[in-house]
Amino acid sequence: MIPSELSWKDSFKNGLRSIEQVNQFFNISLKEMHFDNLIPLHLAYRIKEQGLDGILAKQFLPSNEEIADHQEDGLNDPIGDQNFSRPGQIIHRYKNRALFLPTTVCPVVCRYCFRKNELSNNDEIFKSDFQKTLEYFENHPEIEEIIFSGGDPLMLSNEKLESYLNSFSKIKHIKYIRLHSRTPISLPQRIDTGLTEVLKKYANTFETLSIAIHVNHKEEIDADVTAAMARLREIQSLNLLSQTVLLKGINDCPNILEDLFKKINRLGIRPYYLHHPDKVKGGMHFQLDIKAGRIIYANLRDKLPGWLIPQYVLDIPGGYGKTPLFNPEALEFSGVLINYKSQQIKL
Ligand code: SF4
Known part of the structure; x- marks a missing residue:
């Protein structure tokens, strides 16, 4: 009980x-x-x-x-964060947006997560120097969106979150803020009035304030989670998105994903990303191959309208960025992906 x-x-x-x-x-x-x-x-x-x-x-x-032995094939930094680390707590990979890492704290440690090794190493990336962070954003007018990641940004105190949002609201070229969080699922009581007040204020300050909620299976959503989502949904201009990791043994089935995306739609959340799992040391038992993922995704196209299907992507190891994985011409995977900079990368 x-x-x-x-x-x-x-x-x-x-x-x-x-x-x-x-x-x-x-x-x-x-x-x-x-x-x-x-x-x-x-x-x-x-x-x-x-x-x-x-x-x-x-x-x-x-x-x-x-x-187990096969975990040796996993990587400590599977998406190459280190290569794009910038002064402050920033990872700047794509031109118009950058990750801001204000905390190493997560409300939970997901066993498949690529950050769990970084978090436990207390990596340089997370060393805090907010003045440098601000200067970097101020000096890069091409950055329009700041994505709060971590750790989980909803583990910041309401005061701290507000002070970051307030600082960023003074930089003219920052139009969009996005918070990536698993907290509404893992610690739903955190979505309290104090937090929703802060979100409400800044949803009306920035052009778009989004929360991308990390959710992998409909059974993660119980009455407390539903109530937390409802509190978020009351904030009218808040853009609610989802991100899901495709995981062997959890949701590697089109019917399970169909149920999930229909359920979150009823909660007012738009499916955004379906991530192919990263090759994480200690998380290799969640891996499935790209062909299997493509077949699942192809099946989804038969079950859901286009607007209810997230983008299926892989963060290419080594820091080559997120790349769409679905290929309608061939479900077989050739072993080579072309990233957003037209680089051919052999996996
Ligand atoms: S909450 Fe997010 S960052 Fe933290 S361990 Fe889980 S997936 Fe990783």
């Missing part, structure tokens, strides 16, 4: 972190845990309720699979 009075701060503070806490709470016997772990308490109860074979456990509970 999930304790109903659990605040998001308590749920986060008392989350399961150590191997002993995880083994005790779930009554399991993990031998080793090589990667960081955090399961907020509320989510831990949900995982227990759904069962250890459920899609929540598979995504958020550390497992012995993470240290």
Whole structure:
């Protein structure tokens, strides 16, 4: 039974972190845990309720699979963030937009995430120097959109988030702000009045304020998540998008994705990205090949209207950027992708 009075701060503070806490709470016997772990308490109860074979456990509970031999093929920095790191807390890969990384904190550690290795290394990218960040944005008028990533930007305090948004609102060429977050799913109580007030204010300040909510399966959406989405939806000019990672054993099936996209549509969220999984050390058991992904995606085109189908993309390892993966001429994958700069990259 999930304790109903659990605040998001308590749920986060008392989350399961150590191997002993995880083994005790779930009554399991993990031998080793090589990667960081955090399961907020509320989510831990949900995982227990759904069962250890459920899609929540598979995504958020550390497992012995993470240290199996085939994990050696995974990378620590699969999308090449290091190559585009700029002074401050910025990754500037595409001309008109840049990532801003204001925090290393996530409300949860997703076991397939490409950032989990960076986060635990406390990488240089995340070293904070906001003055340098501001100067970089001010001196690059080609940047129109700032994308808050991390970590999870909704783990910032309301005051901190507001102060960043306020600073960026003074830079004339910044028109769009986007926040990428898994918090509405993993810690839905965080979407509280204080936060929605900040979002409401800045949804009316910038040309577009978007939240791209990371959601992979309809069973991630319970009554608390639905209520959190409803609170976001009340902010009229807020642009609600989704991003989904295609994961073996979780959602690698057109019917599951169809259900998910229809469900989030009912919550007012527009499917935006379907990411092919990154080759992450410790997350290789979620991998599927590109041909399998293309077949799933081709099937979606039969089940959903175009506006309900996200873009299927891969972040090409090495920092070559996001590249659409669907090829209507051939479902077979040749082994070579052409990125946004017309570079041919052999995978
Ligand atoms: S919340 Fe996002 S950044 Fe954090 S571990 Fe999960 S997927 Fe990665």
